[in-house]
Amino acid sequence: KNEVEQSPQNLTAQEGEFITINCSYSVGISALHWLQQHPGGGIVSLFMLSSGKKKHGRLIATINIQEKHSSLHITASHPRDSAVYICAVGDGNQFYFGTGTSLTVIP
Amino acid sequence: DGGITQSPKYLFRKEGQNVTLSCEQNLNHDAMYWYRQDPGQGLRLIYYSQIVNDFQKGDIAEGYSVSREKKESFPLTVTSAQKNPTAFYLCASSGTLNEQYFGPGTRLTVT
Numbered sequence: 001k002n003e004v005e006q007s008p009q010n011l012t013a014q015e016g017e018f019i020t021i022n023c024s025y026s027v028g029i030s031a032l033h034w035l036q037q038h039p040g041g042g043i044v045s046l047f048m049l050s051s052g053k054k055k056h057g058r059l060i061a062t063i064n065i066q067e068k069h070s071s072l073h074i075t076a077s078h079p080r081d082s083a084v085y086i087c088a089v090g091d092g093n094q095f096y097f098g099t100g101t102s103l104t105v106i107p
Numbered sequence: 108d109g110g111i112t113q114s115p116k117y118l119f120r121k122e123g124q125n126v127t128l129s130c131e132q133n134l135n136h137d138a139m140y141w142y143r144q145d146p147g148q149g150l151r152l153i154y155y156s157q158i159v160n161d162f163q164k165g166d167i168a169e170g171y172s173v174s175r176e177k178k179e180s181f182p183l184t185v186t187s188a189q190k191n192p193t194a195f196y197l198c199a200s201s202g203t204l205n206e207q208y209f210g211p212g213t214r215l216t217v218t
Contacts, residue, residue, distance in 0.1 A: 095150075
């Protein structure tokens with residue numbers, strides 16, 4: 001059983017669309033992270049959340065601690081948003097990772 | 108600025124050679140971690156260290172070794188015993204007050 005589940009696994013969107021990626025986790029956590037990885041590239045940390053909601057530009061991340069669920073939203077999607085988005089949770093002892101959501105935004 | 112540095116971003120080695128991946132942090136974090144990512148798979152824990160001079164094996168430690176002689180450094184050596192070393196390697200650290208950071212990663216190719 002995976003401690004972190006993401007959905008969808010793959011997502012294709014038209015430029016300008018509103019995108020939502022979901023993450024559910026089963027362990028007790030101290031923080032949840034959303035990471036971005038471009039093909040062949042490194043990891044970029046987008047958000048670290050322990051409660052509520054954070055916004056950075058066109059990206060919004062929310063977390064519901066009671067439901068053990070987080071969402072990453074991308075407004076007005078752009079082809080440069082095409083990447084793999086990974087949800088990770090830390091419980092103070094280690095991190096657990098989802099398998100990622102591969103997003104392709106078509107012009 | 109505080110953060111985690113992993114170098115190099117891309118690394119190429121011949122089969123049979125040991126290779127050491129660097130991970131440095133200036134966050135004063137006690138705990139550091141190494142993860143491996145294979146195509147289409149999630150990241151898996153190789154080794155972690157909660158304190159200087161101590162480290163523990165993770166889920167896939169075979170063929171790897173680490174050291175933690177300094178708080179800020181946690182190098183990972185991929186030995187010739189690792190059967191499939193080509194992968195993406197990610198270093199992370201965590202401290203008090205929910206501080207958790209990830210490095211940018213190193214992509215290792217062994218031919």
